[in-house]
Amino acid sequence: AQSVAQPEDQVKxxxxxxxxxxxxxxxxxxxxxxxxxxxxxxxxxxxxxxxTGDNLVKGSYGFEAEFNKSQTSFHLKKxxxxxxDSALYFCAVRVPNDYKLSxxxxxxxxxxx
Amino acid sequence: GAGVSQSPSxxxxxxxxxxxxxxxxxxxHTALYWYRQRLGQGLEFLIYFQGNSAxxxxxxxxxxxxxxxxxxxxxxxxxxxxxxxxxxxxxxASRSSGSPITGELFFGEGSRLTVL
Numbered sequence: 001a002q003s004v005a006q007p008e009d010q011v012k013x014x015x016x017x018x019x020x021x022x023x024x025x026x027x028x029x030x031x032x033x034x035x036x037x038x039x040x041x042x043x044x045x046x047x048x049x050x051x052t053g054d055n056l057v058k059g060s061y062g063f064e065a066e067f068n069k070s071q072t073s074f075h076l077k078k079x080x081x082x083x084x085d086s087a088l089y090f091c092a093v094r095v096p097n098d099y100k101l102s103x104x105x106x107x108x109x110x111x112x113x
Numbered sequence: 114g115a116g117v118s119q120s121p122s123x124x125x126x127x128x129x130x131x132x133x134x135x136x137x138x139x140x141x142h143t144a145l146y147w148y149r150q151r152l153g154q155g156l157e158f159l160i161y162f163q164g165n166s167a168x169x170x171x172x173x174x175x176x177x178x179x180x181x182x183x184x185x186x187x188x189x190x191x192x193x194x195x196x197x198x199x200x201x202x203x204x205x206a207s208r209s210s211g212s213p214i215t216g217e218l219f220f221g222e223g224s225r226l227t228v229l
Contacts, residue, residue: 032215043117043204043220044156051215090155099144099163101218105155 002027004093006104014112019081021107023074023091033074034092034101035065044090050074061085081111115139117221119205125227126195134190134224136205143185143210146218149174150202159203162188164210195228202226 003026013019025031032051036044048059055067065076074091091104118137126132138145147159158172162182173179177195182188192199202225206218 034217036220041222043222044206044218046217046219049215049217099161100158100169101146102158103148103156 002031002093002095002098002102004091004102004104006089006091006107008107009105010108010110012110012112013081015083016080019076019078019085019109019111021076021089021091021109023076023104024072025074025091025093026072027093027095029095031074032094032096033065033067034094035059035063035074035076036090036092036103037061038088038090038106040087047076047089081109083111083113085109086111117205117207117219119203119221119224121224122222123225123227125229127229128197129194131191131193132195132226134192134203134205134226136188136190136221138186138188138205138207139209139219141185141209142207142219144208145182145188146206146208147180147188147190148204148206150204150223152201156204159190192226195226197228200226200228 005024034049035047038044048057050057050067058064063078088106090106092101094101120135143164145162148156160180161169177193180190202223204223206220208216208218
C-alpha cells in the first residue's frame with residue numbers, strides 16, 4: 001500500500017520569506033511524487049513531479065521540490081513567498097504499475113503581507 | 114473545451130434523493146478518475162476508467178454509488194438515496210494515455226454536494 005503524510009495542517013509565513021511544505025511517503029517500490037495546489041473554490045492544479053533523475057525538481061510559479069530517498073520525503077519549497085501563494089497544497093504518490101494517485105490530507109499555506 | 118468540465122458546480126439536495134454528477138474530460142484523455150474531498154480532508158479515490166477496460170470501482174464507499182462512462186467521453190457519478198455524510202466536493206480528473214503512470218492528472222473545479 002502507498003501513503004502520503006503531510007505533517008503540518010497549516011503553514012504561515014511572511015511575504016518574501018522562504019516557504020516549505022513538508023511531505024513524507026511510504027511505498028513499496030520506487031515512488032512517483034507529485035505536488036498540486038488548490039485555490040479557493042477551484043480544482044487542483046499540477047505544480048511539479050518527480051519521476052526519476054535529478055532529485056531537485058522545478059515546477060510552476062517558482063516552486064521546487066527535493067526528493068530525498070533516505071528520508072522518504074518530497075518537501076515543496078519556494079525561496080520567496082508571495083501573498084498569492086496562499087492556498088491548499090497536496091502531495092501525492094503513485095508507484096509503478098499502479099494508476100491510482102494517493103493524496104495527503106493537504107497543508108493550508110497562508111502568506112501574510 | 115480546454116479543461117475538465119464538471120456540472121453542476123453546486124447541488125443541494127434532501128436526504129434520500131438521488132443525484133447525478135457529470136464530468137466532461139479533456140478531449141483525447143482516455144483515463145478518467147473520480148475523487149471525493151470532504152471538508153478538511155484529503156482526496157479519497159472513488160473510481161477509475163481507462164478506455165474500454167473494466168473500471169476500477171474499488172474506492173466506491175457503498176452500493177449507493179455508481180459511475181458510468183461512455184467510451185472515452187463524458188462520465189456520470191450517481192449517488193442514490195443520499196445521506197448527510199455524502200456531503201463533499203466531488204472532483205473529476207483526466208489524464209492522457211501517453212503517460213499512464215508518470216503523467217499528471219488534470220482536475221475539474223468540482224461539484225459541491227450538500228445533503229440536508
